Every structure is written in structure tokens, then in C-alpha cells.
Amino acid sequence: MASNVEKRKLKKILVISYNFPPEGGPAVQRVAKFCKYLRRNGLEVFVLTATKRAKITDPSLLENLENIKVSKTRDIGVLFRGDLKKVLRSYFPPDTAALWRLTAVKKGIRLVERENIDLIFSTSPPHSSHIVAEKIAKKTGIPWVVDFRDEWSNNPSFYKYASQLQHKLLEKRVLKSCSHIIAVTEKGQNNFEELAGTNNVSLIRNGFDQEDFLHLDAENGTVKKNKITFAYAGRLNELHNPVPFFSALNLAINQGNIDTEKFCVEIIGSVENRKWLNDFPRLDGIVNFIRYQPHPEMLKRLAAADALLLFATGMNNTEFFPAKVFEYFKLNKYILAILSQPGELWQVMDDYGKSYLARESIIEEIREKFVELYEECKSNKRVKPADDSFVNQFSREAQAKKLFHIMERSMGNSK
Known part of the structure; x- marks a missing residue:
């Protein structure tokens, strides 16, 4: 499969992000700006996100995303409330978005095949976005770049997680299966290199949009x-x-x-x-x-x-x-x-x-x-x-260019 991919030029990407505008808050800023500037770099950008009720909405974040093609699927996990939500997290790791995969994977595979997508980019948290991406990448055989806005097992809040061993196994599976890993801190970069046993990890910090x-x-x-x-x-x-x-x-x-x-x-x-x-x-x-x-x-x-x-x-x-x-x-x-x-x-x-x-x-x-x-x-x-x-150096535009070059290098590096 890799030899076939090597001949392809990067034209279309599928971005998998559980959170996306018009949802507001810090979880969407990074991915929205990546989409904006990757589109300006000439890529056709498709987004797969979840249909759910957002706690905060911010329509201003949709500016300059008019040419981004967004698909949504329902997360049935949002039907769980209170203690049931805690049960969901305990029995269906890695997080409360775990059941989104039931609708997202099938939709993602259809998108890749119908639109002839060249590469998948997933961002977390929630880390369920990577689980969805892993299954789509495995089925379609195209390269997959993962972006960790927060670390997983090295997150300061990890001590609170139930089933920590399951989390670590899922994390290692993601790190070993993807084509490239992106961290937002040098410490995170070093941690992921150690966990994945590879130096195929890049640093792209968060930033600002001029x-x-x-x-x-x-x-x-x-x-x-x-x-x-x-x-x-x-x-x-x-x-x-x-x-x-x-x-x-x-x-x-x-x-x-x-x-x-x-x-x-x-x-x-x-x-x-x-x-x-x-x-x-x-x-x-x-x-x-x-x-x-x-x-x-x-x-x-x-x-x-x-x-x-x-x-x-x-x-x-x-x-x-x-x-x-x-x-x-x-x-x-x-x-x-x-x-x-x-x-x-x-x-x-x-x-x-x-x-x-x-x-x-x-x-x-x-x-x-x-x-x-x-x-x-x-x-x-x-x-x-x-x-x-x-x-x-923290300009979102410059960071998106760095990401674009990482994606280009990842072509032919599917697993």
C-alpha cells in the first residue's frame, strides 16, 4: 500500500475532530486555524466532527472556513447523563466520546473512498478522535497524522482515569499505528518519542492568528x-x-x-x-x-x-x-x-x-x-x-505551513 501512496500528491485531507466550530472554547481554536490555513495552502479540507449540543457557541470562529466541507455524525454517548456518563468512561475507554466511533468510522471510510482523500489528520482531546482515525486509516490504508493538544498517559490529570492500563495500551496502539505524531511542548515531544520508540514526532506549539x-x-x-x-x-x-x-x-x-x-x-x-x-x-x-x-x-x-x-x-x-x-x-x-x-x-x-x-x-x-x-x-x-x-514564530499561518510539510512527508508512510 505504501508504494502506491508514494506516487500520490497531497491534495485532499480528512480532519477528524470531535469538537469544531461553531462550538466555542479552547478545544476548537487550533484545529479551526489549521483548517483555515491548510486550505490557503491549496489543500481541499474535509472535516468529520460530532453532532452534539455545545456548552458554548462562537459563530465568529466560522469566519474563513466557508470552503471547508464539514460532515457530522451523532454521538449516542451524549444520551448518557450523570452516573451513567461515568460508567460509559469506565467501560468504554478512552473517554465519554468513545461511542462516537459507532457512527463516525463508517462515515469517515465513505468520505475517504468517495472523495479520494489522501491523508487523515486527527486531533485530541478527546482521544476518541484518534481511535476513530485509526480505524479509518487501517481500512483505507492512507497516511495518518495525529495531533495531541494535551498528552494522554503523561497528562497531569491521568491519575484520575479508571482502567489506566487500557488507556496506555490504546495510546501505544495509536502511536505505533500512525504515520507521524505532533506535540505542543518539547516535554510532550520527548514523552511521545519514548512511548512510541520513534523520533517521528514534531513540535508545533499553539499560537495566534494575525x-x-x-x-x-x-x-x-x-x-x-x-x-x-x-x-x-x-x-x-x-x-x-x-x-x-x-x-x-x-x-x-x-x-x-x-x-x-x-x-x-x-x-x-x-x-x-x-x-x-x-x-x-x-x-x-x-x-x-x-x-x-x-x-x-x-x-x-x-x-x-x-x-x-x-x-x-x-x-x-x-x-x-x-x-x-x-x-x-x-x-x-x-x-x-x-x-x-x-x-x-x-x-x-x-x-x-x-x-x-x-x-x-x-x-x-x-x-x-x-x-x-x-x-x-x-x-x-x-x-x-x-x-x-x-x-x-507562534503565528498560526507559519504553524500551518509546518504542518503542511509534515503531511507532505507523511505521504507514503502509511501503516
């Missing part, structure tokens, strides 16, 4: 406001834990480090984010929660802030880069980053040159960095522009 920033006023956020504003965008959870920051902010207030009448924090995202403030009544009115915003509106709010917040917490055996960090870089803002420990993310943040870095376990260190940045913002100095060569 065109998303064209509507922003270059001077936005530089005008003196009544309040110094620190902003955060995204969900809050164990890996994006605001408690160390809230604790440090509480301490700074108690020590009289800031004028609470002239300072506020905006947290943009799910309404569920508000529960993280329950143990900090003193911060009510200082920390404000804003419900999920369409991507363009979210960027406007971040651009209007004096500084941005980044939480990357709870890391143990790997590192996780919050996808928003690259849009933070493009916005040319000061960043207060609270991280688990010095490492890969710490180094990238330091290379940016306008980051104030602190470890999540040392509240006094967070307070000191916060007060230092607060005073910097209060001085109203103009922010020095970021180094273009550093920022532009």
Missing part, C-alpha cells in the same frame, strides 16, 4: 483608566488554579500594597469560574467575572487591560502551555504568570521579556511579583514592543 488582531487599535489599553486592570481569559480548574493568586492578592490588600478603589481583576470565561472566589469574600467586587465572550470581543477586553494573568498549575510529570499565552504575547502586554515550577513554559515566558514569574507554592513570591507589576502599571510607562522574531 488576522484576529487586525480589528484591534494599536493603542488600545495604553490610555490611562480609572482603575488598573489585570485580566484573565479562559476556564479555571486544577491546571489553571487561581487560588494562589487570590491568596497573594488577599495578602497584598492586608498589607496595604494596593489601592483597592483603583484596581480590579477581570476573569472572562465560563460562569462556573465564579465558584473559585467562594473562599475569598474580601475580593468580591475587586475580582469581576465576565461570561464567555466571542473571540473578537475577548481579545478587545484583553487588549484594554493593563496586564494579563496566566495560571499553569498542578504540573507533575509534564508541562502544559495554556493556549492563550501566545495571544498574550501578540497583545504585547505585561504578564503575571503563576506556574508550578521553572521549566519549559517558564523559559518561554522569560524569553518574552515582559513576564513576572512566580511559583504557585510560594504565596509571598506571588505577592512580591504582583506588587512589582502593579507599581509598573501605576507608573503608566509605555510598554516596550515585543521582539517580532520571538512573537511571529
